[in-house]
Amino acid sequence: MEVLLINGSPHSQGNTFIALSEVAKTLEREGIQTRLMSIGMKAVQGCIACNKCSELGRCVFNDILYKEVREALKSADALVVGSPVYYAGPNGSLCALLDRVFYSCSELLAYKPAASVAVCRRGGSSATFDRLNKYFTILNMPVVSSQYWNSVHGMREGEALQDAEGLQTMRTLGRNMAWILRSLHENKFPESEKPIMTNFIR
Template sequence: MKVLMLNGSSKPNGNTYRSLYEAGEQLKREGIDYEIFQIGGKPLRDCIGCGQCSEKGCVFSDDAVNEFIAKAKEADGFIFGTPVYYAHPSGRIISFLDRVFYSSGSVFAFKPGAAVAVARRGGNSASLDVLNKYFGISQMPVAGSTYWNLVHGRLPGEAELDEEGLRTMRNLARNMAWMLKCFAAGKGNGVSLPETERGEMTNFIR
């Protein structure tokens, strides 16, 4: 089993990476593989709502969104990490995830997810609220920890000093590993995925 993580910072070795790494190494100790996908610092498109998403994902192919979707199809769980910018997730992780989920939300259904927010001082829980919404609308169970999934640090490396934050990451990983094992055991014992009722979208106008 494998957990795919997303580092929503353009810094490949910053505090967000350090936090995800802490969770990843704990996952490994629990027998679960992990990969940290770097969102990188190159230009990244927003979703333009063209509605042309296809089986292969988003129509734009000049960044890593479709590469991430291909990996997500093979993954069993997800942890999305973001630095906090002005009390919200990084603009690039929102642009990225809007396109991932709008084109390929079904890829994530029934797979556990968790969000992690990393800041110097404040705005973490508001950032978590934003990222957790991708899970809620996509039929994803959410893994929790012993505190909200946040780590503090400003300059790259400072996350190392946040003992409670890193402990929260390790407990998050333990809880996600447990969920993954429970789901696999359920599947192995004939528990099938729930049916999903579909219908007309009624929007606001009846």
């Protein structure tokens, strides 16, 4: 089994990396393979709502980063997404990528356990945590929790190492993810109905 961890921070070795690495190390100790991808410094095309993905089976902007993430999702059994907090929300580049990936790769994501991690100086982590979890809960992905909301604090590079509670929360998240993966491995996915699409204008 393998977990894909996506680091949305432009600082590839910064505090978000430290938080995700704590999750990854715990998963590895539990016998789960991990793969960490850093996307924060890469140019990301946003979704233009062209709906071409429904025809092509992939995003119309078939750029290198998108292809790398899509390919990684094929072998991943679970997903962890980490982001720094910008104005009480996730990194914009990360959201631009996730908008495209979640809309065009739903068959690679449905029913896979997922978790989000927010890293901030002081506030905004719970709003970021909530925003990232929205991606998971629209695709039948079990959201893995921890002993507290999945956040770590630190501003300057390396300060996250001083957040003992935050790092413990990451380790608990890793153990919970491993437990859920093993539990799901023994069972079939639930039966699903064909989606009924409605809006507020009939």
